[in-house]
Structure formats: structure tokens, C-alpha cells
Amino acid sequence: MSTGSERPRVAAFGSAVSGMTATYLLRQRYGVTRFEEADRPVGNAHTNSVHTADGARQRG
Numbered sequence: 001m002s003t004g005s006e007r008p009r010v011a012a013f014g015s016a017v018s019g020m021t022a023t024y025l026l027r028q029r030y031g032v033t034r035f036e037e038a039d040r041p042v043g044n045a046h047t048n049s050v051h052t053a054d055g056a057r058q059r060g
């Protein structure tokens with residue numbers, strides 16, 4: 001039975017920067033359930049490659 005005191009619930013999608021930021025901000029006022037369709041977080045932000053000091057290419 002509802003007491004009427006529960007926070008409204010919302011859904012957020014994605015566990016990359018937008019989804020995580022939205023979740024962080026929304027959870028201050030709402031109960032948030034976040035959905036991620038991939039089998040890992042961070043969306044596309046993992047694709048940057050860098051060259052280390054020894055010249056090797058390292059994928060972030």
C-alpha cells in the first residue's frame with residue numbers, strides 16, 4: 001500500500017557521461033532506475049588512443 005511519501009520514480013538511460021550525470025542529478029529528488037544496453041559502461045569514451053612515453057600506442 002502506498003503511503004504517498006515515496007519519491008517519484010524516473011528512468012535514465014545509458015551509463016556513459018550523460019546517463020551517469022543525469023542519474024546523479026535526478027537522484028537528489030527522484031528514485032532513479034538506470035538502464036544500460038551494453039555489457040560495459042562508458043559508451044564511446046573508451047575509444048581514444050594515446051602514445052605513451054616509450055612511443056607505444058595504448059587504447060584508453
Ligand SMILES: Cc1cc2nc3c(=O)[nH]c(=O)nc-3n(C[C@H](O)[C@H](O)[C@H](O)COP(=O)(O)OP(=O)(O)OC[C@H]3O[C@@H](n4cnc5c(N)ncnc54)[C@H](O)[C@@H]3O)c2cc1C
Binds near residue numbers: 018036040043044049
Ligand atoms: C566513434 C566515437 C568515438 C569517440 N571517441 C571518443 C574518445 O576517444 N574520447 C572522448 O572523450 N570522446 C569520444 N567520443 C565522444 C564521446 O563518445 C561523447 O562525447 C560522449 O561519450 C557522449 O556521452 P553520452 O553519455 O551522451 O553518450 P554515449 O557515450 O554514446 O553513451 C550512451 C550510452 O547509452 C547506452 N544506450 C544507448 N541506447 C540505449 C538504450 N536504448 N537502452 C539502454 N542503454 C542505451 C549505450 O550503450 C551507452 O553506454 C567519441 C564518439 C564517437 C561516436
